[in-house]
Amino acid sequence: MLDATTLPITSENTRLRPLSELDADAYAAGTKDEAVRRFGHLPESDYTPESVRRMIRDEVAEGLSSGTLAVLALADAETDRFVGSLVLFDVSSEVAEVGFWIHPDARGAGHARRGLELASRFARNSGLRTLTARTLLENKASQRCLTTAGFHEIERAVGTTPAGQREELFHYRRDLKPTAQWSLATERLRLRPHNADDAEWLHELYSRPDVARYLLDEPWTAEVTHDKLTERLAKTDIDGKTGALALVIEHDGVPIGDVALWLTNHEHRQGEIGWVLDPDHGGQGFASEAVRAVLALGFDHYRLHRITAEMDARNSASAAVARCVLTVRP
Numbered sequence: 001m002l003d004a005t006t007l008p009i010t011s012e013n014t015r016l017r018p019l020s021e022l023d024a025d026a027y028a029a030g031t032k033d034e035a036v037r038r039f040g041h042l043p044e045s046d047y048t049p050e051s052v053r054r055m056i057r058d059e060v061a062e063g064l065s066s067g068t069l070a071v072l073a074l075a076d077a078e079t080d081r082f083v084g085s086l087v088l089f090d091v092s093s094e095v096a097e098v099g100f101w102i103h104p105d106a107r108g109a110g111h112a113r114r115g116l117e118l119a120s121r122f123a124r125n126s127g128l129r130t131l132t133a134r135t136l137l138e139n140k141a142s143q144r145c146l147t148t149a150g151f152h153e154i155e156r157a158v159g160t161t162p163a164g165q166r167e168e169l170f171h172y173r174r175d176l177k178p179t180a181q182w183s184l185a186t187e188r189l190r191l192r193p194h195n196a197d198d199a200e201w202l203h204e205l206y207s208r209p210d211v212a213r214y215l216l217d218e219p220w221t222a223e224v225t226h227d228k229l230t231e232r233l234a235k236t237d238i239d240g241k242t243g244a245l246a247l248v249i250e251h252d253g254v255p256i257g258d259v260a261l262w263l264t265n266h267e268h269r270q271g272e273i274g275w276v277l278d279p280d281h282g283g284q285g286f287a288s289e290a291v292r293a294v295l296a297l298g299f300d301h302y303r304l305h306r307i308t309a310e311m312d313a314r315n316s317a318s319a320a321v322a323r324c325v326l327t328v329r330p
């Protein structure tokens with residue numbers, strides 16, 4: 001079943017959140033579009049702002065609270081303005097189907113692709129294992145969005161279209177790798193192991209010259225990001241095969257950096273810690289808060305005796321975090 005308490009979630013400039021009565025005008029206007037009428041998953045034949053508000057008060061609220069139907073909005077992350085609709089329906093404990101449409105004025109900005117990625121995250125966070133989608137053969141834009149968001153075509157078969165006709169459809173599926181088994185909550189943050197969807201923000205962060213400057217790496221290319229994420233996916237336990245734990249720092253559901261803790265001396269239970277915080281989220285004590293939580297995990301749960309950190313001497317922001325949470329030894 002779907003867990004709406006994990007919403008909203010955001011990727012770049014797209015937010016996935018419950019549909020609100022404030023969206024009613026834009027939603028009703030979007031449903032007048034020809035392509036939305038033909039391809040969108042619209043249970044009703046005609047919508048007015050008032051009928052949308054009624055739908056939100058009745059079915060939408062009920063579906064979200066029971067976890068059986070999620071009628072959501074895609075919104076511009078900066079303004080929260082409605083840009084499209086995303087629905088998860090036919091929900092079971094393992095699978096749900098996704099339908100989506102973007103308001104004609106907001107098309108071509110990547111909201112549909114990112115919306116599908118966010119829907120995958122939402123479904124995974126709710127414990128589902130698979131998302132499916134169906135689309136008409138002529139709907140090239142939808143097929144493009146689905147494939148770039150990690151869906152695979154599994155068959156082409158006659159089925160009932162969203163508009164209720166029998167037609168040939170492409171059936172798509174996306175398997176959702178199980179999410180982190182656990183997460184660590186601090187006052188303002190959530191720390192969790194990496195998952196397969198972390199490539200995009202990791203690349204954005206680590207390809208920034210101002211971030212790479214004080215690290216051992218050059219700014220990451222797409223290939224490097226892929227390799228690094230593969231390594232990190234395995235770093236889920238200091239006492240496991242990799243001897244390391246790589247955690248994503250999330251604030252309000254948005255990844256803003258990462259912390260890693262790894263064993264340097266097994267016999268003497270010594271470890272090292274490293275962190276990177278998105279400079280756009282700097283100056284608010286997030287890095288210290290995350291590092292403190294991971295230190296507590298290292299000392300209390302993993303029973304480490306000493307944890308050290310090393311950094312470029314010119315990296316004063318990171319040194320300030322270290323000074324705040326660790327004892328500095330020159």
Ligand SMILES: CC(C)(COP(=O)(O)OP(=O)(O)OC[C@H]1O[C@@H](n2cnc3c(N)ncnc32)[C@H](O)[C@@H]1OP(=O)(O)O)[C@@H](O)C(=O)NCCC(=O)NCCS
Pocket residue numbers: 035036039040041099100101102103106107108109110111112113114133134135136139140141142144145148
């Ligand atoms: C399908 C739809 C959601 C796409 O919205 P969007 O805002 O344009 O989506 P995005 O910007 O995220 O991505 C669109 C992708 O499709 C591509 N595309 C758009 N029109 C296309 C076409 N006619 N042929 C091939 N590709 C096309 C774009 O180039 C883009 O790919 P890119 O990122 O690789 O360049 C929108 O057109 C829509 O609402 N259509 C009506 C409802 C619908 O079809 N819903 C899907 C039901 S399964």
